[in-house]
Structures are given as C-alpha cells and as structure tokens.
Amino acid sequence: QSALTQPASVSGSPGQSITISCTGTSSDVGAYNYVSWYQQQPGKAPKLMIYDVTNRPSGVSIRFSGSKSGNTASLTISGLQAEDEADYYCSSYTRSSTLVFGGGTKLTVL
Amino acid sequence: QVQLQESGPGLVKPSETLSLTCTVSGGSVSRGSYYWSWIRQPPGKGLEWIAYIYYSGSTNYNPSLKSRVTISLDTSKNHFSLKLSSVTAADTAVYYCASLYCSRNSCYLNYWGQGTLVTVSS
Numbered sequence: 574q575s576a577l578t579q580p581a582s583v584s585g586s587p588g589q590s591i592t593i594s595c596t597g598t599s600s601d602v603g604a605y606n607y608v609s610w611y612q613q614q615p616g617k618a619p620k621l622m623i624y625d626v627t628n629r630p631s632g633v634s635i636r637f638s639g640s641k642s643g644n645t646a647s648l649t650i651s652g653l654q655a656e657d658e659a660d661y662y663c664s665s666y667t668r669s670s671t672l673v674f675g676g677g678t679k680l681t682v683l
Numbered sequence: 684q685v686q687l688q689e690s691g692p693g694l695v696k697p698s699e700t701l702s703l704t705c706t707v708s709g710g711s712v713s714r715g716s717y718y719w720s721w722i723r724q725p726p727g728k729g730l731e732w733i734a735y736i737y738y739s740g741s742t743n744y745n746p747s748l749k750s751r752v753t754i755s756l757d758t759s760k761n762h763f764s765l766k767l768s769s770v771t772a773a774d775t776a777v778y779y780c781a782s783l784y785c786s787r788n789s790c791y792l793n794y795w796g797q798g799t800l801v802t803v804s805s
Contacts, residue, residue, distance in 0.1 A: 576729070607785075607789070609792065611730075618797055618798050619792075619795060625790070630793075662729065664791075666785070669746075670743050671732065672732040672735075672783065672792075674729060677729040
C-alpha cells in the first residue's frame with residue numbers, strides 16, 4: 574500500500590488560516606469517511622485532532638476542521654496560533670482493512 | 684480513560700527478533716470495537732502502521748512487513764505484543780502501541796502509548 578500524499582511543509586502567520594491536503598485513492602481516502610488527522614509535537618506521541626473526516630474529539634479547538642472531496646481530504650486550521658506549530662499526519666482506513674498514513678506535513682507559524 | 688505503555692529492549696542486534704509488549708490499563712483488551720495496533724516512526728520520518736489484533740484473535744498486517752511480523756494478545760495479562768524478525772538498521776524507530784476504534788460508522792486511533800525507541804545495532 575502506498576502512503577497518502579501530503580505537502581512536506583506549510584506555513585502561515587498568526588491569525589491566518591492554512592489548509593493541509595491529503596491525497597489517496599478510491600481504495601483508501603475515497604472508499605470510506607474514515608480519515609483522521611493527528612498532531613505531533615517534537616518528542617511526543619501523535620494526538621488525534623479530527624476523526625471520520627469532520628469530527629473533533631472533546632477538547633480539540635474549534636479552529637481545527639476537516640473535509641473531504643473524492644480522494645482528497647483536508648485539514649484546515651483557522652486563527653493560527655504559535656502552539657499549532659507541529660507535524661500533522663492524515664490517516665485512512667482502507668478497503669483491505671488496513672491503515673495507511675500520509676507522509677506528514679510540518680506546519681511553521683511565522 | 685485507556686492508557687497504553689510499551690515495554691521491551693531498546694537495543695536489538697541485526698538479524699535478531701524485536702519483541703515489544705503493550706500493557707493496557709483503564710480498559711480491557713477484550714472490549715469490542717477496539718483493534719490493538721502497532722505503529723512505528725523512524726527517526727526524522729513519518730508514521731507507518733504495522734499491524735492490529737482484535738480480541739477474537741483476528742489480525743491484519745501491513746503488506747510490506749507481513750512476512751516478518753507477528754502480533755499477539757494475552758487477555759489474562761491485558762496486554763498485546765509485537766515480534767519483528769530479521770531486523771536491520773532500517774527497523775530502527777520509535778514504536779508506538781495504540782488503540783484503533785472501529786465501529787459501524789467510525790474508525791480512528793483514539794489512544795496512544797508514549798512510544799519506545801528501538802535501535803538496531805551490533
């Protein structure tokens with residue numbers, strides 16, 4: 574299985590909005606609404622930020638939102654804050670009942 | 684609140700077998716809709732899903748690692764384990780255990796261990 578495709582890096586200034594894309598195929602991202610997003614701070618375990626494409630776990634800021642169109646999912650962070658600087662990974666359940674991750678995107682807050 | 688904790692050797696010699704255990708607290712490994720998973724992250728690189736196991740014994744593996752991986756579950760000890768054989772330096776990574784919650788309309792990794800670094804070196 575091939576990794577989902579994410580941009581290697583994105584950046585934005587405080588207060589701005591950014592979007593991270595996650596492109597897969599009809600066998601993973603396009604197959605189900607089972608795309609999730611994880612935030613990873615340096616030296617820490619990933620933290621769930623969005624699940625099932627659009628849902629936010631309790632405690633996650635409403636500034637984080639998710640969407641999907643066809644084989645591409647997106648994570649949008651609005652009102653960018655310094656604490657949002659981290660690596661972000663998308664993940665999808667697949668038709669083979671496996672999991673696949675994206676390559677990760679480094680978010681820099683300028 | 685489910686908590687997971689990885690344990691095992693931090694150093695493994697090339698060609699040997701890497702063995703890790705994940706102890707689960709705050710919940711039973713026999714609970715439905717939870718698939719107990721292993722994920723790894725080489726230094727400076729991205730996440731890679733390795734395998735999962737359900738309390739029924741059902742398993743699934745990353746095709747790229749399937750020939751070398753065995754995942755198992757011990758309900759009496761409330762833990763699950765990973766074995767990766769014939770390791771090389773490319774298997775050096777932080778290994779995470781995590782719970783994959785999958786129900787009829789939902790599927791995501793909800794709880795993660797803190798991770799454990801395993802280095803493959805002679």
